[in-house]
Amino acid sequence: MDDRISKTLKSWLRDTPRLALLAALAVVFLLPYAWMLAVSVKPKSEVFSAALSLWPATWHAAENYGQVLREVPVLRYLWNGAVVCALILAFQLAFALPAGYALAKLRFRGSRTLFAFVMLGLLVPAHVPAIALYIAFANAKLLNTYTALVAPFTISVFAIFLFRQFFKALPDDLINAARIDGMNEASIVWRVAVPNAWPAATAFAIFSVVAHWSDLFWPLIVITKGDLYTPALGVLRFHSQEAGDDYGALMAAATLTMAPLVAAFLVAQRRFIEGITMTGIKG
């Protein structure tokens, strides 16, 4: 018994430096969010006080959050954000999964060239084609539409690349077995490849949703009408308006914007881990 205890103690001691380092890093990463939360419940006077404290002296949550909910249609923005992110992700997966499969497992002329283009596409930052896309949407009279928010992101070269790498690891025999069992290539993608690509799909979904939920750049360019504002644009309404920066309300808005994302992540994380343990691909 004593032996057991000293053993756990030893392993604790051995793990301590590692845990301490991880904890420190976690604090560094969490601090801005903690600060955001703290400021969102503080009155204006406290935000700029010299004393750095996370806990507010006077509780100002109701005022800050109330102001946000009163002044801007937060729910509308969250809804816009959800629609845009869902559409983008759906299209990205619908295109990238079959494309990744084709590049990984099918032999056809030009597949290497196509993959080279995908790699090239990875090198182009999103900002480069922005002006051209803006002009195109303007000419097509599509500014201030969901289409303008969604269309430029429907094909993600990163997703194609990611899925291609993931599908490459699927054994060829598995695909061949599916063919012999009577599946066509489309069935193979959805019935064999995708169910075994959960970890990659979930990881990509998190990446995609986070990126587009908090994307400010593109919505700022194509959206000028309030009722199509995305959450990120909504937060901006409390910034540098004639009233000056209202940090309490700004952070309250930011918190409200972040909340669904964090919730979604916590749910997805579960699946993510499940996905990894489920994928016992090795025959």
Add this chain to the structure above:
Amino acid sequence: MTGISVENIAKRFGDVAALKGVALDVAPGEFVSLVGPSGCGKTTLMRIIAGLEMPDAGTVRIAERDVTGLRAADRDVAMVFQSYALYPHLTARQNMAVPLVMRRLNGWQRIPFLGARLPGTRNIVANIADEILRTAQMLSIEALLDRRPGQLSGGQRQRVALGRAIVRRPKAFLLDEPLSNLDASLRVQTRKEIVELHRRVGASTVYVTHDQTEAMTMSDRVAVMMAGEILQIDPPERIYGDPADLRVAAFVGSPSINVFDASVETGGRVAVDGYATGLATRASGRVVFAVRPEDLAPDQRVGMPARVEHIEFLGESLLLHARHARTGTAMIARLDGRERGAFAVGHDLLLRPDTARAFLFESGGKRLRAERMAQSAAEPVHG
């Protein structure tokens, strides 16, 4: 009537000619093994029969139907892969259901939830469940049906893979080294089970292996393949006892057949370094004289002079490794295990081949058929 029939199949991969005009006919219900050394094109031929690979030339027929241009999905074949290739995300039951579901339900009926409400789906699904259960009972894997492949042992996975292949009663059944991932005792057991299974299911079967014991014990006929060609297709006893090519003779049998460089002398008599073998041929020049280890025995009066180098005692038998005293050719004789005490390393003795069971080959490897008529005439002279 044929089960599987391939004609003149050729296939190149870049510079490598993997198959050079292969022909193979498998009768309905016949079990044919395909053996050969690694890289000789066995898997390639299987993949072409299955429709996973397109041949450069030649035709493939399954149950009298030309399927050369058809995709794997449209040929009625089942295949068991060396790696089993079970769907890792599905249970054993679902794995076995896939080929039936894909064939019997249409696209609409396969849609999750919705499909189950369409007319007819329920009946088909019930039938499928029934057939899976029956197949599972045949393989004694009922208890494993709700496990995923990751939760099964190698042998169990192999059974599920067999089940997935036979559940839909295919016309042609292809197995590519299905036992190579099993341990020795399980392999022997599964070997028997596959043969029994084949008897019950009765599909034309092509079984790839590079284990000659498997091929010899399981098959109706064995096809020996080398460097992209089938050298001989015959029942096991003829493959062993009447090889058409030196490479077949050398590949089949363990330990390998003894091979001697021989010359054709006056009257067509074949001699190995002066020893008259008792065989004769119409060919001239150099030939190859071959005799299996069990057909080589010590003799008091005549034989090839040899020195014993090593003795392997196997219980019921005894392997005498020796070397020809003059040419240095290695030879092995299989003797009765009870004679163990009679030999010692370093002994000189005469080893005499059983002429009736020895073979002659051209130096190119082709079997020479002339020996029999000369045999009886030749023997007494050199007694």
